[in-house]
Amino acid sequence: MQPISGIHHITAIASDPQANVDFYHKVLGQRLVKTTVNFDDPGTYHLYYGDETGSPGTIMTFFPWPHARRGVVGNGEIGASAYAIGAGSVGYWQERLQQYGVHTGDVETRFGAEVITLRDPDGMALELVVNDAVHTPRYWAGGPVPEEHALRGFFGVTLFESRAAPTGQLLTGQMGYRLVDQEGDRWRYRADSSAGGGIVDVLERPGIGFGRMGAGSVHHVAFRARHDAEELEYQAAIRAAGFDVTPVRDRQYFHSIYWREPGGVLFEIATDPPGFTWDESVADLGTGLKLPPWLEDRRGELLGVLPVLQV
Numbered sequence: 001m002q003p004i005s006g007i008h009h010i011t012a013i014a015s016d017p018q019a020n021v022d023f024y025h026k027v028l029g030q031r032l033v034k035t036t037v038n039f040d041d042p043g044t045y046h047l048y049y050g051d052e053t054g055s056p057g058t059i060m061t062f063f064p065w066p067h068a069r070r071g072v073v074g075n076g077e078i079g080a081s082a083y084a085i086g087a088g089s090v091g092y093w094q095e096r097l098q099q100y101g102v103h104t105g106d107v108e109t110r111f112g113a114e115v116i117t118l119r120d121p122d123g124m125a126l127e128l129v130v131n132d133a134v135h136t137p138r139y140w141a142g143g144p145v146p147e148e149h150a151l152r153g154f155f156g157v158t159l160f161e162s163r164a165a166p167t168g169q170l171l172t173g174q175m176g177y178r179l180v181d182q183e184g185d186r187w188r189y190r191a192d193s194s195a196g197g198g199i200v201d202v203l204e205r206p207g208i209g210f211g212r213m214g215a216g217s218v219h220h221v222a223f224r225a226r227h228d229a230e231e232l233e234y235q236a237a238i239r240a241a242g243f244d245v246t247p248v249r250d251r252q253y254f255h256s257i258y259w260r261e262p263g264g265v266l267f268e269i270a271t272d273p274p275g276f277t278w279d280e281s282v283a284d285l286g287t288g289l290k291l292p293p294w295l296e297d298r299r300g301e302l303l304g305v306l307p308v309l310q311v
């Protein structure tokens with residue numbers, strides 16, 4: 001079995017969909033690559049952002065519920081999602097975020113790399129981590145950020161855990177990650193790959209309670225499988241290690257399995273194919289409301305319910 005090469009996507013909960021588009025699309029310069037609905041709640045959106053084509057390792061997705069209560073971050077959750085930026089882009093991003101009224105903390109140094117911390121409109125923790133080894137798979141030239149400063153896709157995620165070791169055993173035992181560093185209560189695991197999104201930090205926070213999901217909470221993180229057969233190998237290995245892993249589910253743009261890691265964070269493995277261009281051309285990505293076949297006959301009704309988004 002090949003080691004996992006990194007993060008496929010991160011899915012989070014938002015409140016106002018327009019504020020979500022304005023921030024990720026206009027401020028962070030991520031392309032809205034797919035506009036679809038929450039398959040379990042089709043009267044609400046599922047919005048996908050990424051590079052030009054929504055390459056695995058760049059995809060941030062949201063379920064925006066306009067009246068969602070704000071979540072409370074606790075253990076058993078993703079505490080922060082990090083994008084990679086180039087070494088020469090720290091000043092650019094500080095200035096750009098300030099220009100849009102986004103507060104940033106002081107630039108921190110973590111494992112020797114500069115980190116800008118910020119929050120999205122729902123209070124979700126984001127980080128911009130300097131890392132010149134990560135490159136944007138498909139820079140979106142139609143976006144508002146010049147190529148030299150564009151977000152390069154994910155750097156990684158930070159898991160908040162009451163105990164770090166059991167999660168580390170899953171990452172190294174069944175997923176092919178290696179423990180590469182430790183700083184205080186933070187353990188750093190790296191995927192065996194040069195692809196972006198290869199970092200999982202486990203932050204041990206004993207005695208802190210579980211969070212409560214809501215707007216601004218990360219719902220889950222998905223890791224990459226190259227194809228369906230590989231996903232089934234991971235499924236078998238994770239099941240053999242004693243985890244309750246789901247059957248494969250068709251998410252239209254990838255095929256997914258889910259399970260909870262020992263600390264409670266929802267993990268997913270998603271296949272790279274088919275990707276976002278099977279039902280829309282690269283030029284048209286994100287511009288039309290895409291529905292799965294079983295919801296197509298409700299298109300008129302759903303268009304009447306979903307708020308119109310200004311992109």
Ligand code: ZN
Nearest residue numbers: 011220222268
């Ligand atoms: Zn997912």
